Amino acid sequence: MIKSTLEQGLRIPHLPKLRQHASGGMFLLLVVVLVGSLLHSTLSWMWDDERLPLSKIVLQGDLQYVSAQDVQNAFARLDYIGTFMSQDVNALQERVEEIPWVSNASIRKQWPDTVKVYLTEFKAEAIWNGISLLNETGVIFDGDVGQLREERIKLYGPEGSNTEVLSVWRDIAPRFEDLGLSINTLLLNERRAWQIILDNGMRLELGKESLHQRIERFISLYKNLGTDVDRVSYIDLRYDTGAAVGWFPEQELGQENTDDEDR
Secondary structure (H helix, E strand, O other), X not given: OHHHHHHHHHHHHHHHHHHHHHHHHHHHHHHHHHHHHXXXXXXXXXXXXXXXEOOEEEEEOXXXXXXXXXXXXXXHOOOOOOEOOOOOHHHHHHHHOOOOOEEEEEEEEEOOOEEEEEEEEOOOOEEEOOOEEEOOOOOEEOOOHHHOOOOOEEEEOOOOOHHHHHHHHHHHHHHHHOOOOOEEEEEEOOOOOEEEEEOOOOEEXXXXXXXXXXXXXXXXXXXXXXXXXXXXXXXXXXXXXXXXXXXXXXHHHHHHHHHHHHO
């Protein structure tokens, strides 16, 4: 009897604590359920296709040839444009980098409905084979030649020779500039022979070998031509020594002079 009373006396003080822990656990469980429900509702709302549509484009960068309309057209080629939450930025970037003038693109989303697009354009160094463009490192890109706002050197060559032709032009152009001339066209043909057309219309045939020596021979000859320079149609330097000079017909020159006087 005494033992039973002692056991009861030991157990009774613990019952209020158990009830307190049980109440606390139920309250915590209720809070977790409530927070989870709110979180689920919020995420469901945010991922709903009818909520937070991407509706604004902010275009940034030092741009001459790419417009906001170009970017919008690029985005329109996506099968589906998601919401602020669901849209994959990489998919947008891939589309924008397909715009011919775009070299690099950086895209981020800004809450709640804006896409910020920062673009870097290719810098056109030369026109390549009449239809494409080269940037400063010789990379070919498909910008519209007709959009160019300034004259560019015209370079021609076989497939894969773009960097070589650009490098040769940069190397030899200063030699002509010293004469007050500039290269309008530089061509490397399939037989690996070089041809130059100057800004005064004169054509130079330089062949496949000794390019720099033949250019030096032209410079020497040009300085000795004096006023006869205007009569020269082409100069063929594909010889070990010397050169062949082609002249405009006298009648054609006379007609040009008459036209000049009329103007």
